[in-house]
Amino acid sequence: xxxxxxxxxxxxxxxxxxxxxxxxxxxxxxxxxxxxxxxxxxxxxxxxxxxxxxxxxxxxxxxxxxxxxxxxxxxxxxxxxxxxxxxxxxxxxxxxxxxxxxxxxxxxxxxxxxxxxxxxxxxxxxxxxxxxxxx
Amino acid sequence: xxxxxxxxxxxxxxxxxxxxxxxxxxxxxxxxxxxxxxxxxxxxxxxxxxxxxxxxxxxxxxxxxxxxxxxxxxxxxxxxxxxxxxxxxxxxxxxxxxxxxxxxxxxxxxxxxxxxxxxxxxxxxxxxxxxxxxx
Amino acid sequence: xxxxxxxxxxxxxxxxxxxxxxxxxxxxxxxxxxxxxxxxxxxxxxxxxxxxxxxxxxxxxxxxxxxxxxxxxxxxxxxxxxxxxxxxxxxxxxxxxxxxxxxxxxxxxxxxxxxxxxxxxxxxxxxxxxxxxxx
Amino acid sequence: xxxxxxxxxxxxxxxxxxxxxxxxxxxxxxxxxxxxxxxxxxxxxxxxxxxxxxxxxxxxxxxxxxxxxxxxxxxxxxxxxxxxxxxxxxxxxxxxxxxxxxxxxxxxxxxxxxxxxxxxxxxxxxxxxxxxxxx
Numbered sequence: 220x221x222x223x224x225x226x227x228x229x230x231x232x233x234x235x236x237x238x239x240x241x242x243x244x245x246x247x248x249x250x251x252x253x254x255x256x257x258x259x260x261x262x263x264x265x266x267x268x269x270x271x272x273x274x275x276x277x278x279x280x281x282x283x284x285x286x287x288x289x290x291x292x293x294x295x296x297x298x299x300x301x302x303x304x305x306x307x308x309x310x311x312x313x314x315x316x317x318x319x320x321x322x323x324x325x326x327x328x329x330x331x332x333x334x335x336x337x338x339x340x341x342x343x344x345x346x347x348x349x350x351x352x353x354x
Numbered sequence: 355x356x357x358x359x360x361x362x363x364x365x366x367x368x369x370x371x372x373x374x375x376x377x378x379x380x381x382x383x384x385x386x387x388x389x390x391x392x393x394x395x396x397x398x399x400x401x402x403x404x405x406x407x408x409x410x411x412x413x414x415x416x417x418x419x420x421x422x423x424x425x426x427x428x429x430x431x432x433x434x435x436x437x438x439x440x441x442x443x444x445x446x447x448x449x450x451x452x453x454x455x456x457x458x459x460x461x462x463x464x465x466x467x468x469x470x471x472x473x474x475x476x477x478x479x480x481x482x483x484x485x486x487x488x489x
Numbered sequence: 490x491x492x493x494x495x496x497x498x499x500x501x502x503x504x505x506x507x508x509x510x511x512x513x514x515x516x517x518x519x520x521x522x523x524x525x526x527x528x529x530x531x532x533x534x535x536x537x538x539x540x541x542x543x544x545x546x547x548x549x550x551x552x553x554x555x556x557x558x559x560x561x562x563x564x565x566x567x568x569x570x571x572x573x574x575x576x577x578x579x580x581x582x583x584x585x586x587x588x589x590x591x592x593x594x595x596x597x598x599x600x601x602x603x604x605x606x607x608x609x610x611x612x613x614x615x616x617x618x619x620x621x622x623x624x
Numbered sequence: 625x626x627x628x629x630x631x632x633x634x635x636x637x638x639x640x641x642x643x644x645x646x647x648x649x650x651x652x653x654x655x656x657x658x659x660x661x662x663x664x665x666x667x668x669x670x671x672x673x674x675x676x677x678x679x680x681x682x683x684x685x686x687x688x689x690x691x692x693x694x695x696x697x698x699x700x701x702x703x704x705x706x707x708x709x710x711x712x713x714x715x716x717x718x719x720x721x722x723x724x725x726x727x728x729x730x731x732x733x734x735x736x737x738x739x740x741x742x743x744x745x746x747x748x749x750x751x752x753x754x755x756x757x758x759x
Contacts, residue, residue: 230523230534231516231645235403235638235693237539238468241410242384242636245377246501253500264500265559268370269507275376279414285468288640289535333373333420365658365669366512366651368505370558372674375501381636388635399635400694404642423505424670505673508738511680512650519647538640545646549684555738603643603690 220352221295222259224251228290228314238285245278248310248322251294260345270331276305278324283317290314298350301343304328304335355487356430357394359386363425363449373420380413383445383457386429395480405466411440413459418452425449433485436478439463439470490622491565492529494521498560498584508555515548518580518592521564530615540601546575548594553587560584568620571613574598574605625757626700627664629656633695633719643690650683653715653727656699665750675736681710683729688722695719703755706748709733709740 226247234240256273257263267273286292292314300307310322330336338346361382369375391408392398402408421427427449435442445457465471473481496517504510526543527533537543556562562584570577580592600606608616631652639645661678662668672678691697697719705712715727735741743751 229520230639231519231647233640234635235640235642236407236409236468237640238409240384240636241413242377242380245380249375249377249501250499263559265557268558272371274371274373274420275417277414277416278376279412281412282410285409287535288538289533333371364655365504366510366654369500370503370505370507372505377501384636385634398694400692403693422670423673424668506677506679506738508679510654511683512647512654515647515650519645542641544641544643544690545687547684547686548646549682551682552680555679603641 220349221297222251222255222349224254224294224296226250226292226294226312228286228288228292230288232286233288238287241282244280244282244286244312244320244322247292247294247312248278248324249275251296251310252308252326255296259349260342262342262345271336272329272333273306273326274329276325276327278322280320280322282320284319286312286314286319290319292319298346299323301338301346301350303337306338306346355484356432357386357390357484359389359429359431361385361427361429361447363421363423363427365423367421368423373422376417379415379417379421379447379455379457382427382429382447383413383459384410386431386445387443387461390431394484395477397477397480406471407464407468408441408461409464411460411462413457415455415457417455419454421447421449421454425454427454433481434458436473436481436485438472441473441481490619491567492521492525492619494524494564494566496520496562496564496582498556498558498562500558502556503558508557511552514550514552514556514582514590514592517562517564517582518548518594519545521566521580522578522596525566525619529619530612532612532615541606542599542603543576543596544599546595546597548592550590550592552590554589556582556584556589560589562589568616569593571608571616571620573607576608576616625754626702627656627660627754629659629699629701631655631697631699633691633693633697635693637691638693643692646687649685649687649691649717649725649727652697652699652717653683653729654680656701656715657713657731660701664754665747667747667750676741677734677738678711678731679734681730681732683727685725685727687725689724691717691719691724695724697724703751704728706743706751706755708742711743711751 232243306326367378441461502513576596637648711731
């Protein structure tokens with residue numbers, strides 16, 4: 220099951236070469252994950268904080284083709300695995316049926332002290348449901 | 355040989371959890387690479403463009419420890435390998451003698467059409483010199 | 490007539506004080522103007538460039554109340570006046586029926602050389618129509 | 625007395641038109657103010673927060689000439705006035721002896737609750753000293 224997040228490439232995203240300045244892709248990925256937590260898991264970031272957090276522990280991105288101003292990107296976020304306190308995601312962004320970038324990233328559920336903490340039971344249930352396409 | 359780029363963690367970098375919003379690390383990495391091209395290779399980005407470019411083809415980052423407002427980060431960029439048109443880098447950021455993140459990234463030299471092109475001879479010479487600690 | 494642009498306050502917008510880092514408001518304002526040109530005027534920025542551009546010549550913003558993560562902002566862009574090559578806008582952002590900020594800003598239509606140029610006739614017609622509520 | 629903050633125009637600042645994307649100027653202004661508090665007033669933002677803060681209440685900017693990648697900007701921050709809890713600044717940015725933008729901005733000292741609070745006595749003393757060129 221994938222969570223789809225549309226993101227038109229805007230003026231602010233682009234660099235003097237006319238393509239997306241790559242750090243902006245990480246903002247897009249963060250926005251897509253934030254939207255998934257808010258819209259699909261009903262656990263919006265603004266409610267997670269400040270008692271908990273879901274920082275990114277690692278991310279690996281392959282840029283396959285440049286993105287230009289006006290491109291209608293869609294980021295498809297797939298939950299690959301859930302651990303005690305981790306979440307492994309793969310996000311693939313396409314435009315015009317072409318893969319533009321692919322990201323493998325891992326989030327960690329942390330407490331107010333920044334240390335890893337187990338996913339709350341209800342969240343684990345929801346995330347598992349989303350993985351299995353039940354939600 | 356490493357190119358060192360100091361970067362204090364500023365207010366703009368930090369999120370509501372009081373730590374660096376991770377897409378900001380990619381701006382720092384980009385700034386460090388831009389400074390290396392400008393200061394160590396004497397081939398500043400503003401001269402590379404628009405006839406050529408050095409976009410990032412892939413990047414993989416492990417976040418080892420959070421960075422907080424006021425931390426005095428130093429990014430050490432190491433050139434690991436040079437290919438016909440690629441450049442493989444490893445950037446390690448430390449503060450207070452602690453590794454905060456480590457990035458493996460690959461740049462590609464492209465022409466005005468965005469396609470990979472061989473590094474100009476003088477640049478290849480300079481990059482090799484920097485790798486070998488001759489500059 | 491106002492062009493309305495909804496913008497939820499996201500994690501990326503917020504600073505360690507838990508409120509929007511104010512330079513992010515200017516990205517929101519830019520996004521709102523870009524959306525107005527694209528959706529209301531049918532002259533998207535990606536078509537305006539590179540032959541023309543609509544840079545901001547001046548902007549004055551009063552921040553009336555802080556915006557927090559999760560706030561459902563709506564930016565209402567009003568066209569106040571059109572000159573030969575200028576466009577005077579007022580953007581008011583509200584959330585929960587409360588004014589959060591108010592911006593007075595002026596854009597200028599420029600040519601590829603960056604110099605002011607008269608609005609194309611069809612654009613002037615559309616802009617005037619939008620001002621008068623005909624579109 | 626002016627606090628000078630050098631800022632080379634970097635790749636990340638620039639848009640597809642090859643000039644600085646204007647919201648980036650507000651990050652520069654914020655960085656300049658943060659540096660003035662840290663370096664000239666010895667009251668770094670990371671120590672001000674979270675018990676206090678100095679948010680921007682209003683800002684008005686005139687963009688006089690475009691800034692391009694590689695330009696060596698210098699932002700000169702001048703303290704124009706200090707009130708009970710406010711600080712009125714003017715920041716003028718020049719490159720190659722040409723004024724590029726001029727900002728009039730007002731900060732407010734706030735407490736942890738976000739409400740205006742009087743400047744601490746020692747800070748008022750330092751700020752007044754900086755205004756009068758004693759520091």
